Amino acid sequence: MIRLVPRAEPSTAWTIATPILAVLLTMIAGGLMFAALGKDPFESIRTIFWDPLFHPQFAGYSRPQLLVKAGPLILIAIGLSLGFRAGVWNIGAEGQYIVGALAGAGTALALYPLEAWWIFPLAVLIGALGGWAWAMIPALLKTRFRTNEILVSLLLVYVAEALLASMSLGLMRNPEGGGFPGSRNLARWEPTANAELIGGTGMHWGVLTAFLAVIAAYVLLTRHIRGFHLRLAGQSPRAARFAGVEPNRLVIFCLGVSGALAGLAGIFEVTGPAGQISIDFNVGYGFTAIIVAFLGRLHPVGILLAGLLMALTYIGGELAQLMLGLPAAAIQAFQGMLLFFLLAVDVLTNYRLRLGAVA
Amino acid sequence: MSGIDPILLLAALMVGSTPILLAAIGELVVEKSGVLNLGVEGMMITGAICGFAVAVETGSPTLGFLGAAAGGAALALLFGVLTQFLLSNQVATGLALTLFGLGLSALIGQAYIGVRPPPTPRVDLGPLTDLPVVGRVIFGHDFMVYVSLALVVAVWWILRRTRAGLILRAVGENHDAAHALGYRVVLVRLAAILFGGACAGLGGAYLSLIRVPQWTEGMTAGAGWIALAIVVFSGWRPFGVLVGAYLFGGVSVLQLNLQAAGVAVPVELLSMSPYLITILVLVVMSSRSRTALGAPASLGKAFHATT
Secondary structure, X not given: OEEEEEOOOOOHHHHHHHHHHHHHHHHHHXXXXXXXXXXXXXXXXXHHHOXXXXXXXXXXXHHXXXXXXXXXXXXXHHHHHXXXXXXXXXXXXXXXXXXXXXHHHHHHHHHOOOOOOOHHHHHHHHHHHHHHHHHHHHHHHHHHHOOOHHHHHHHHHHHHHHHHHHHHHOOXXXXXXXXXXXXXXXXXXXHHOOOEEEOOOOEEHXXXXXXXXXXXXXXXXXXXXXXXXXXXXXXXXXXXXXOOOOHHHHHHHHHHHHHHHHHHHHHHHHHOOOOOOOOOOOOOHHHHHHHHHHHOOOOHHHHHHHHHHHHHHHHHHHHHHHHHOOOHHHHHHHHHHHHHHHHHHOHHHHEEEEEOOOO | OOOOOHHHHHHHHHHHHHHHHHHHHHHHHHHHOOOOOOOHHHHHHHHHHHHHHXXXXXXXXXXXXXXXXXXXXXXXXXXXXXXXXXXXXXHHHHHHHHHHXXXXXXXXXXXXXXXXXXXXXXXXXOHHHHOOOHHHHHOOXXXXXXXXXXXXXXXXXXXXXXXXXXXXXXXHHOHHHHHHOOOOHHHHHHHHHHHHHHHHHXXXXXXXXXXXXXXXXXXXXXXXXXXXXXXXXXXXXXXXXXXXXXXXXXXXXXXXXXXXXXXXXXXXXXXXXXXXXXXXXXXXXHOOOHHHHOOOOOOOOOOOOOO
């Protein structure tokens, strides 16, 4: 009989080892899934994890994509991780991402065809505010009425999607677009173009912001009293109250920061890689970022690495779709599987395994 | 408003409410045992495609529903093993279940896009169905509508009137005390989780086999989350779940009818309305205190037997 004995403190070695173990287990289980779909498991895994970076023909295109895809994932996951640490569960980042993009793009489109350098910074600012405001809905309902923030933030994603459909078919539709849904192209309009900062790397303003967010979160969590309060509230809400932490302010702070970062990710996406507001410009980064946050152990540096890895599965997934005809949904299931394995092996961080009966 | 027939509307309400009613009554039992499974959406969509696939392959909707229950329960088993044996965080594991379920269902569903499922026959209740008004509203549906209603009564009866229900509630209210009395906390919870998964699977299959009826990716569109909200709304009472699901079903059927009738309200606002109303209801309910609401005391807390 195997028993679990609680550890006095989470094991540091296992904290680092479990994500790696989870990735390996996911590769094995994913390989089995690909084999069940009639694909060569080894070739599939190599196409997803190796070819995007080192394939002589495709790497030139897909390497810059790594930062393009990792940027929004890291940016959103950093925000979410602060809340997850404190026990504030914002799972509606996808909605905040959409509303941030709508707010920022709407501001820029209202100013069209004005040619001014400050339009892009203004749009970015309004984008962050949009995401922040959308996240304030669950935050205020939570602090005022104790309404569950998990359900409210998630339900608001569907509201945001309806809003997006309305905007791209109506108010924000490109008047010169020949009746097609979707806004003007913001990436090709000089004042709002979120251009590549260093040619050929995929590094745009959003990626830079994501790196800055990683540093800021690291400083906050290790050097700032508010970061200490966050961690305390997550580990022991009662102790946190004795230490003078106000739970309501913590909720507002966590949801506000994660909403603003998700909004930023949204506006950087529509002014850069996506290029325009359209019904399906959002590709689920807000949900995948939840996996990134957990895979990175809610630690800024871990999230940076996890974001890059998850971006790799996106690009590798597209490549595998192209080369091997692997269905897109298989990658989605693969990413979900990763979170499962991570949660499963996490038991090793907090418990020791003991064989035999109770001593 | 003239384009809306109230009798048809009421009949559609029963059909429109059933998926959420099934999922919510299952989740009620899970939460009564002290477990918070946020993966209802994932289990529903897995049930939707499993039921659809089985029904198409065998030509039998009944077998389809059985397959859906099995599919939902299989996913729930994953949740059960992770949270009960490996003591993982219930919130995170529930989310993982939803993310994985959405991917898995899309993967299985690829072969079934554009396929029509075998029709589910209406139950012929003879003279009852021929009654004016009531006959069409209440007695002219498929068997799953009546199964869902029977489940509500059965869950109420088991929770309130039987020893098994008492044990389940004891485990949910105070797992340490229940453990000290010699009840197998983990096994009771695992059984509740499996029941919840099977019910969510049935709810999903009701969407893909009867309500819509076809398979599209992500077709549950938040129904699982709304089911979770309805459990809160009900105050953890089976008949409260029935009222909540039917109220909600009424709203969503009405907004679809208003859209079809071309009422001068923006379509987007109408399609947002089910989610906005759910949020509103949550706010109203949660401003009361947790204990007055009847939330199980051990809800969402991990249980690890030390002795």
